[in-house]
Amino acid sequence: MRIYLIFLVVVSLFTSAFSDSILEYPSEIESRHKKAAEEDVNLHCTTWRFAAEMNNLAPWKTIPVECADYVKDYVMGKGYLTDLERVSEEALIFARSIEFSGDGKDIWIFDIDETLLSNLPYYIDHGFGLELFDHSEFDKWVERGVAPAIAPSLKLYQRVLDLGYKVFLLTGRKESHRLVTVENLINAGFQNWDKLILRSPEEQHKMATLYKSEKRDEMVKEGYRIRGNSGDQWSDLLGTSMSQRSFKLANPMYYIP
Amino acid sequence: MRIYLIFLVVVSLFTSAFSDSILEYPSEIESRHKKAAEEDVNLHCTTWRFAAEMNNLAPWKTIPVECADYVKDYVMGKGYLTDLERVSEEALIFARSIEFSGDGKDIWIFDIDETLLSNLPYYIDHGFGLELFDHSEFDKWVERGVAPAIAPSLKLYQRVLDLGYKVFLLTGRKESHRLVTVENLINAGFQNWDKLILRSPEEQHKMATLYKSEKRDEMVKEGYRIRGNSGDQWSDLLGTSMSQRSFKLANPMYYIP
Structure with missing residues (x-):
């Protein structure tokens, strides 16, 4: 997934560099935000999983x-x-x-x-x-x-x-x-x-x-x-x-x- | 760290694209390998941490x-x-x-x-x-x-x-x-x-x-x-x-x- 993102960045940069168009910074910023949001979800869900596995959670019927x-x-x-x-x-x-x-x-x-x-x-x-x-x-x-x-x-x-x-x-x-x-x-x-x-x-x-x-x-x-x-x-x-x-x-x- | 790596890839690609030199694929491949190795360590150590927290490990004196x-x-x-x-x-x-x-x-x-x-x-x-x-x-x-x-x-x-x-x-x-x-x-x-x-x-x-x-x-x-x-x-x-x-x-x- 991460390699795929790097690949996307690479491809989009090639496209812009070789076509002499304006550099696509916004898409890079966007993917950076997306990545930060992904990391937050990852952190939150890892904490949830640990709490579940350590029997710290109140009884639960479905995953979040x-x-x-x-x-x-x-x-x-x-x-x-x-x-x-x-x-x-x-x-x-x-x-x-x-x-x-x-x-x-x-x-x-x-x-x-x-x-x-x-x-x-x-x-x-x-x-x-x-x-x-x-x-x-x-x-x-x-x-x-x-x-x-x-x-x-x-x-x-x-x-x-x-x-x-x-x-x-x-x-x-x-x-x-x-x-x-x-x-x-x-x-x-x-x-x-x-x-x-x-x-x-x-x-x-x-x-x-x-x-x-x-x-x-x-x-x-x-x-x-x-x-x-x-x-x-x-x-x-x-x-x-x-x-x-x-x-x-x-x-x-x-x-x- | 990942954003930093993307940044590195981006910078190295710009450098190569604008200087008309040969594209620096090796450095991209290298960073991809480094990333894969990091992910393996991350996986291994997350598994170790889970096993430790769930009391599944044999008694241990130091972390790996x-x-x-x-x-x-x-x-x-x-x-x-x-x-x-x-x-x-x-x-x-x-x-x-x-x-x-x-x-x-x-x-x-x-x-x-x-x-x-x-x-x-x-x-x-x-x-x-x-x-x-x-x-x-x-x-x-x-x-x-x-x-x-x-x-x-x-x-x-x-x-x-x-x-x-x-x-x-x-x-x-x-x-x-x-x-x-x-x-x-x-x-x-x-x-x-x-x-x-x-x-x-x-x-x-x-x-x-x-x-x-x-x-x-x-x-x-x-x-x-x-x-x-x-x-x-x-x-x-x-x-x-x-x-x-x-x-x-x-x-x-x-x-x-």
Whole structure:
């Protein structure tokens, strides 16, 4: 984009210089103003994204209108992928640092949506978080079972299994989506998990933080040691029976309390 | 910087166009490469900063060498201040949303360094986190008692008091620094806190997460409801007796486990 602007400046200057016309200063000033305005939006939206990722914001239902392009550029560009790669690498460093007792009780929890599987194809068609969440539209997408793997998470997933952790999948998806979820996970390359926990009908309206905390409480009661927990929402990570280390994947598109 | 580069391109093109010399493509290509390299560093260091702020990194002692300029530009420029303003505003929205019982048991905890008081003048002289932390040098700075207020935090502090919260200050500073800390806080505009908790000599070598958790446990035992907690380190916020909502202030310069 910036290179493109320089290119425009260059082209317009050539045109003026060679045609002996009056130098087009105004267009340069205009592009400078445009650039300054772009930088302000960039600053504002970066601050918003940081605040969102650090769980500092009040609960939000859609991304800020003025950050629509910013969020799109981030998730479609290098930024999102670079962030996902980094958290996968850091989680692996931690996973390797644990000394195992070898009793099969050391587990790693993964969330599914925006952690193992990417719903980006859905969000590309739905404004990258600018549209209000539409349960029935999203359900239709889930039922197609074609969400791709988040590649850095798949890498972590496999390494964690190789290291000898048991993997528990803990998702806000509902029990009626079990089959399509299993099929989607396997097609995306995920295998050998130990448990796949989905929401039962009576858990449908529980806040995610509570639902996931209760499930972790049960794991701890059963004697499991929750070593790592990877999720894109703080509601995957906070609450009771928190894991030894939590890893927060980036997700600037939606918030689940 | 980018405007400056465009200006350079413009100047070099004029020079070549009007002097009828061969067009200086190489310098344009060079500046384009320089720009691309700058963008890579920017991407890499933004990812590092996100990972640091989201507590995804392994414990670290210094910032990455290649991010020295990036961190400096961030803390000295608009980015840091904008982030601090945002977290203060969001915390205030939450503080206002709580309905009080009026029994004087609703409290807000503030950390001190990089939360209420800024040590940026010290870090300006010490590489913005690039140098290994030097306890005795930093102690000398603390003992001068001249750390300025973080303005958005001072605003939040005053509003929280006005709303009727009790304010507890919970710091990793040592008990022997009580007087200079009180003096510094008052000179910076902070008043009317209810408790100022510093590390006793026997707590000197406890991990911050444990030390702060134990202090919060005591507050809860005494019947206080910890509504909000503002800190620049996750060790201010995580552990036992966590507050109803935590607010993570930006700090890309150092990490305390």
